[in-house]
Amino acid sequence: MSRRDFMKKLHMQLAEPWLKIRLEVRSMPTHVKLKIKKSLGMSTDEGQGEGQNEGQPSSSNNTQPLEVPNKKRKICGLCSYKKRRMTKSLCSKCNTAICGEHKVDFCLRCA
Incomplete structure (x- = not known):
């Protein structure tokens, strides 16, 4: 060897x-x-x-952003870097952090 x-x-x-x-x-x-x-x-x-x-979780029909109280706050993935908005809301499909301005709420009929 x-x-x-x-x-x-x-x-x-x-x-x-x-x-x-x-x-x-x-x-x-x-x-x-x-x-x-x-x-x-x-x-x-x-x-x-x-x-x-x-x-599997991404294929669910849940279009509401996830609220996870145990997780740390993250910077919104859609805001510009200058705004630096912190949020705990996450997209249910791609898990991107979403602030209140970019969060869209749906009723049960529209979802």
């Missing part, structure tokens, strides 16, 4: 536990998880199931 091969093998053995821990992080972007799975030699089919679970 050449020195180069030994170093690559050693690197993978040392990094493998850390990479497995990183796969458990829920806020990790999907493309990063796929790269980690590829480097560990895991199948990427398992990752597609996670994407389906995350896609």
Whole structure:
């Protein structure tokens, strides 16, 4: 075994536990998880199931912005950066922060 091969093998053995821990992080972007799975030699089919679970809330018919009291306030995604309006309201489809000016309320008939 050449020195180069030994170093690559050693690197993978040392990094493998850390990479497995990183796969458990829920806020990790999907493309990063796929790269980690590829480097560990895991199948990427398992990752597609996670994407389906995350896609289900966006397909709901709820057009009302979400009010999440436990979350931190965020800057409105539609206002200019100069206004810097803080809000807890989120779009139910794309989870973008929405201030009171950009929030549109619908009645049950219109939704």
